[in-house]
Amino acid sequence: MEDIQVYDFDVKSKINDYSVYFRDNIKEILLNEVKEGDFFVIDSKVKSLYEKTFKGILNSHNCFEIDANETMKSYEGTIPVIDSLIKSGFKKKNRLFAIGGGITQDVTSFIASVLYRGVEWMFIPTSLLAQGDSCIGSKTSINFKEYKNQIGGFYPPSKIFIDIKFLDSISETDLKSGLGELCHYIILSSKKDFNLVADNYNEIIEDRSKLKHVISTCLQIKKGFIEQDEFDEGIRQLLNYGHSFGHAIESITNYKIPHGIAVAFGMDIANYISVEYEMLDPEVREEIKTLLKKIWHSFDLTSLDTSTLLNALSKDKKNVGNKLGLILLNDFGNGEKRLILPDERFVGYLNNYLNGSV
Numbered sequence: 001m002e003d004i005q006v007y008d009f010d011v012k013s014k015i016n017d018y019s020v021y022f023r024d025n026i027k028e029i030l031l032n033e034v035k036e037g038d039f040f041v042i043d044s045k046v047k048s049l050y051e052k053t054f055k056g057i058l059n060s061h062n063c064f065e066i067d068a069n070e071t072m073k074s075y076e077g078t079i080p081v082i083d084s085l086i087k088s089g090f091k092k093k094n095r096l097f098a099i100g101g102g103i104t105q106d107v108t109s110f111i112a113s114v115l116y117r118g119v120e121w122m123f124i125p126t127s128l129l130a131q132g133d134s135c136i137g138s139k140t141s142i143n144f145k146e147y148k149n150q151i152g153g154f155y156p157p158s159k160i161f162i163d164i165k166f167l168d169s170i171s172e173t174d175l176k177s178g179l180g181e182l183c184h185y186i187i188l189s190s191k192k193d194f195n196l197v198a199d200n201y202n203e204i205i206e207d208r209s210k211l212k213h214v215i216s217t218c219l220q221i222k223k224g225f226i227e228q229d230e231f232d233e234g235i236r237q238l239l240n241y242g243h244s245f246g247h248a249i250e251s252i253t254n255y256k257i258p259h260g261i262a263v264a265f266g267m268d269i270a271n272y273i274s275v276e277y278e279m280l281d282p283e284v285r286e287e288i289k290t291l292l293k294k295i296w297h298s299f300d301l302t303s304l305d306t307s308t309l310l311n312a313l314s315k316d317k318k319n320v321g322n323k324l325g326l327i328l329l330n331d332f333g334n335g336e337k338r339l340i341l342p343d344e345r346f347v348g349y350l351n352n353y354l355n356g357s358v
């Protein structure tokens, strides 16, 4: 049997160090970990798909099911969860267990960080995006109105248990969305890590042990950034690569384009602009685009309008004054933060991109 523990690691945090375990026996883990009074917040789709796994562990007194959508990830969406927690007698010493993707994580971590001034929580990520990215890093944001990730802080779980068997039931779109998100790590890391995915794309999609290796690689890359700069004041901002454009695309399409797919488009827009600003070799952009195209596949941006995109970009929290704070690319493993005035030249680039001419 493969030694799954070789993938385990710890993350150093200014709030609380925490541990990531790769395991294939979630039921036993939960039976061991869960104590009386603990409470689950679980993605309703995951709960019904894995009824057998959770049988005898979840009951109506200790469990809140959520529909994973961006509207739920809001103040309004957290109210029934908090209500249910307080009514069930949940106390400060009890723990929250989140089971689901990035939305379940963000809702639970946000509540864990504010309820009774903070309660312990653990996470069982079930989407590729959550397993290979969001489960570490301590961010807890929820959305405000149509603006994404506006309210929150930093509050890591104490333990994360990753079981890649959950990925057997995710949709093709969610698998691609996860891969889009993972691409920003491998591109910001090195040509070698990029090639790991670009050269083995089909095998990674079909072979879960190869996908597990990519998940582990991306988490290790992210660990390097967040242990240096947990609170996103310096080098961690490079991880915003593809995200300024990605968040703008998500918000103006009313989240019809999933997060990781929007980020895949966002990286290509950032690369195109990097080429125009003579930072990036056009051949590197094309090499990356060959991979990104497989990820965004049937989605396209042709119906989007430049001024609407620009307006959404102007709301990005990383902007400074009237300048856009964008992460551009010099090469594999070499991102750079630039403050860019959205002048006529920049608007021209966005126009070119959206009309499909570049």
Ligand SMILES: NC(=O)c1ccc[n+]([C@@H]2O[C@H](COP(=O)([O-])OP(=O)(O)OC[C@H]3O[C@@H](n4cnc5c(N)ncnc54)[C@H](O)[C@@H]3O)[C@@H](O)[C@H]2O)c1
Residues within 6 Å of the ligand: 043, 045, 046, 049, 068, 069, 070, 073, 100, 101, 102, 103, 104, 105, 106, 126, 127, 128, 129, 130, 133, 134, 135, 136, 137, 138, 139, 140, 141, 149, 166, 167, 169, 170, 171, 174, 177, 259
């Ligand atoms: N906190 C962070 O650091 C961080 C980082 C990146 C992204 N995010 C946030 O995460 C969200 C995106 O995460 P996501 O893609 O996991 O979203 P999600 O939680 O909505 O999951 C995507 C879809 O997959 C379904 N799903 C989850 N696990 C499944 C399984 N095992 N089988 C079948 N279906 C399953 C969900 O029901 C949902 O329909 C966004 O809101 C994004 O802003 C947060």
Ligand SMILES: [Zn+2]
Residues within 6 Å of the ligand: 181, 243, 259, 263
């Ligand atoms: Zn992301």
